[in-house]
Amino acid sequence: MIGRRDLLIGSACLAGAGAAYALAPRHHVSLLRGRKVEQTVPRAFGEWTSQDVSDLVAPKIEDSLASRLYGETVGRVYRGGEGGAEIMMLLAHGDTQSDDLQLHRPEICYPAFGFAISQSAVTEVALAPSITLPSRRLVAEAPDRRETIIYWSRLGEYLPLNRKQQQIDRLRTALKGDIADGLLARFSMLGSDPAVAIGVLERFIPGLIRAVAADRRDVLIGTQRAAALAGAGI
Amino acid sequence: MTVVISRPGLRLSEFSVGAMFLATGFAALTIPTLVSLANQSWSREFGAYGPIVLVTGLWLVWRQVPEIRHAGVPGSPWITVPILAAALALYAFGRAYDFLTLEAAGVYGAGIAVLQSRLGSAILLKHWFPFLYLAFTIPPPPSVLADLTSPLKLLVSLAATDWLHAFGIPVARQGVTIFVAQYQLLVEDACSGMNSIVGLIAVSLLYIYLMRGSNWVYSLVLVAFVIPIAIIANIFRIMVLILLTYFFGNEVAQGILHFTAGMLLFATALSCVFALDRLINYFVSRRAEKLA
Numbered sequence: 001m002i003g004r005r006d007l008l009i010g011s012a013c014l015a016g017a018g019a020a021y022a023l024a025p026r027h028h029v030s031l032l033r034g035r036k037v038e039q040t041v042p043r044a045f046g047e048w049t050s051q052d053v054s055d056l057v058a059p060k061i062e063d064s065l066a067s068r069l070y071g072e073t074v075g076r077v078y079r080g081g082e083g084g085a086e087i088m089m090l091l092a093h094g095d096t097q098s099d100d101l102q103l104h105r106p107e108i109c110y111p112a113f114g115f116a117i118s119q120s121a122v123t124e125v126a127l128a129p130s131i132t133l134p135s136r137r138l139v140a141e142a143p144d145r146r147e148t149i150i151y152w153s154r155l156g157e158y159l160p161l162n163r164k165q166q167q168i169d170r171l172r173t174a175l176k177g178d179i180a181d182g183l184l185a186r187f188s189m190l191g192s193d194p195a196v197a198i199g200v201l202e203r204f205i206p207g208l209i210r211a212v213a214a215d216r217r218d219v220l221i222g223t224q225r226a227a228a229l230a231g232a233g234i
Numbered sequence: 235m236t237v238v239i240s241r242p243g244l245r246l247s248e249f250s251v252g253a254m255f256l257a258t259g260f261a262a263l264t265i266p267t268l269v270s271l272a273n274q275s276w277s278r279e280f281g282a283y284g285p286i287v288l289v290t291g292l293w294l295v296w297r298q299v300p301e302i303r304h305a306g307v308p309g310s311p312w313i314t315v316p317i318l319a320a321a322l323a324l325y326a327f328g329r330a331y332d333f334l335t336l337e338a339a340g341v342y343g344a345g346i347a348v349l350q351s352r353l354g355s356a357i358l359l360k361h362w363f364p365f366l367y368l369a370f371t372i373p374p375p376p377s378v379l380a381d382l383t384s385p386l387k388l389l390v391s392l393a394a395t396d397w398l399h400a401f402g403i404p405v406a407r408q409g410v411t412i413f414v415a416q417y418q419l420l421v422e423d424a425c426s427g428m429n430s431i432v433g434l435i436a437v438s439l440l441y442i443y444l445m446r447g448s449n450w451v452y453s454l455v456l457v458a459f460v461i462p463i464a465i466i467a468n469i470f471r472i473m474v475l476i477l478l479t480y481f482f483g484n485e486v487a488q489g490i491l492h493f494t495a496g497m498l499l500f501a502t503a504l505s506c507v508f509a510l511d512r513l514i515n516y517f518v519s520r521r522a523e524k525l526a
Contacts, residue, residue: 005308005351006252009318013259013344016322017266020337023330108380142411163377174331 025174029156030095030181031218037093037183038074040219045211047081048204053088070094070184078204085200089208090186091220096179103153103182105163107138115140115147119194122161125150127206131228133221134159139194148197149188150205156180157222185220210234260348263325267341274334275373283433287370290440294364302361306353313355318347338372363448370436383431390465394472405476414476417484430500431464438507445511452514459510460503467503474498 032040043050053075070092078087094103107120119139124132135152152159156178158169173180187205189197209217209229217226275281325340327333346365350358358365395407405414412419438460442453478486 003252005311006256009314009348009351010252010255010257010259012318012322013256013263016325016340016344017259017262017329019322019326020329023326025330111384143413167377171331 025177025179027178028096028181029173029178031154031156031183031223032093032095032181035216037072037091037219040212040216041074041089041091041208042211043076046207048078048087048207049080050076050078050089053077078208081204081207082200085189085204087201087204088186088188088190090184090188092184092186093219094182096181103155103166103184105153105166105184106140106149106151106186107136108163110138110140110149115142117141123150125152125202125205127209127221127225128229128232128234131225131232133205133225134161136161137198145190146192146194147188147190148194148201149186150198150201151184151186151188152221153185154183154220154222156182157224159222183219256348260344263341263344266329267325267337270334271338271371271373280376280379280430280432281373283430283436284371284373286433287367287436287440291364291368291371294367294440294443298361298364302353302357306357308352309350309354311351314347314351317343317350321347333375335373335375342369342372361448362450363443367436367439367443370432370439374432379432386465386468390468390472393469394476397469398473398476403476403480405480412472412476414480417479419475419479431461434464434500434503434507435460437504441504441507442511446515455514456507456511460507463503463506463510467499467506470502471499 072093074089074091076089078089079085092103107117110117117138118141119137121137123135123137125135126132133152135150138149138151140147140149152161153166155166155169156173157180158165158172160166160169170180187201189200191197209220212220214226214230214234217229220226221229271281271284276284321340321343323340324336324343328336328338328340345368346358349365391407391412395405395412398405403414405412407413435457438456439453442449442456446452
């Protein structure tokens with residue numbers, strides 16, 4: 001009865017292929033809504049003014065990887081506030097987050113570029129009283145420089161704090177039938193004292209987010225927190 | 235109940251409809267996965283061995299066809315059904331939610347289920363090597379690969395710089411960055427070469443099988459040696475890169491010679507495996523002579 005058995009197995013395979021097709025998320029959700037990250041985040045606010053820089057993601061050799069991962073990257077150096085502090089900002093946005101193409105987390109990327117990560121901790125950046133942003137705080141060391149970093153990542157409406165969480169959040173989004181966009185927001189300062197740098201960054205980040213138009217803040221921090229800020233009248 | 239081994243009266247139409255369904259169903263699983271593999275794994279350095287394993291694996295299976303064809307008896311459905319069900323569940327989940335490893339494992343499992351159904355378990359176990367070898371076409375999850383290779387990367391750059399330093403080359407190391415004279419080298423993910431370790435294991439297994447047949451104890455012993463061999467070959471490669479940079483400058487080292495150094499790594503490692511195999515066989519055959 002090989003013939004009938006083949007028929008059954010073949011049908012089962014077709015059913016498997018069909019199930020994969022039916023389950024696959026197809027609904028693209030991008031909080032960027034077709035606009036540009038570049039135009040969302042102000043070039044200047046308060047005492048700060050900025051200058052565009054292009055090599056913040058990685059040296060040029062990694063260009064192909066970076067350009068496959070991210071649809072848009074914005075690199076800027078903000079200067080002028082806090083008595084002459086200099087803050088590097090990198091915003092990297094990718095329209096679809098898949099197994100193959102997804103945000104690369106700085107605690108993984110920095111060592112690949114020769115930095116040693118000497119501190120890595122989860123932190124909450126206070127955006128307003130009782131509204132916080134789950135982020136990660138890193139100190140990266142190279143022989144001739146020490147960089148203090150605060151970054152967060154947004155995957156759809158989630159703000160995962162590590163790679164595992166990022167995978168789980170991607171799966172949760174997919175189970176809802178959505179293909180989410182992803183954003184990596186990284187702010188860093190050079191300097192020998194991480195405690196000072198953290199203080200500056202923790203004042204800079206809320207300032208920058210408040211300077212973004214209220215209906216566009218979701219690109220950076222997700223709908224829920226953007227709405228909470230608007231609700232608080234900020 | 236009669237057991238029918240050959241059925242000359244088998245109606246052609248019945249046979250071909252079933253076989254056609256089987257071929258269509260299996261193709262519906264396989265073709266999209268092959269496309270994903272080609273885009274996401276084979277085109278990268280860490281997965282470049284994929285098509286080689288697939289082609290050589292299929293060739294090994296094809297070599298067995300004359301032997302298998304007449305010896306096979308339909309396998310027990312009690313084995314086929316659970317394998318197929320698990321494989322298809324893995325496939326659907328992996329394909330839908332974009333986990334390439336699970337998807338490829340699903341296709342592999344479904345293939346095994348088909349073969350088991352047509353030929354029976356006994357013959358698959360007897361000719362286990364080609365089928366196991368084909369499992370190397372399942373790409374390891376990228377995150378696992380990164381976790382496994384990053385300590386090796388550090389070890390490799392540490393050893394390379396220490397040895398060269400002992401020979402008086404002005405070389406220093408910080409993390410995975412290497413400083414030689416005025417130059418700075420990076421033992422990057424892509425060029426660390428540790429990613430080729432899976433490919434190296436696969437090719438070594440193929441070699442052992444072709445030379446010595448499917449002796450699993452011997453295969454295991456040699457595979458256990460492949461990992462240290464890959465590490466040593468990598469240290470060697472990075473030393474070559476450092477020396478090239480030191481004597482000829484960064485341009486030369488990062489240019490065409492970088493690529494050649496990658497090929498050199500694979501060739502060196504493979505030659506070590508071959509040499510080891512020869513050595514073991516020399517001693518084994520000498521002992522056999524003595525005993526005789």
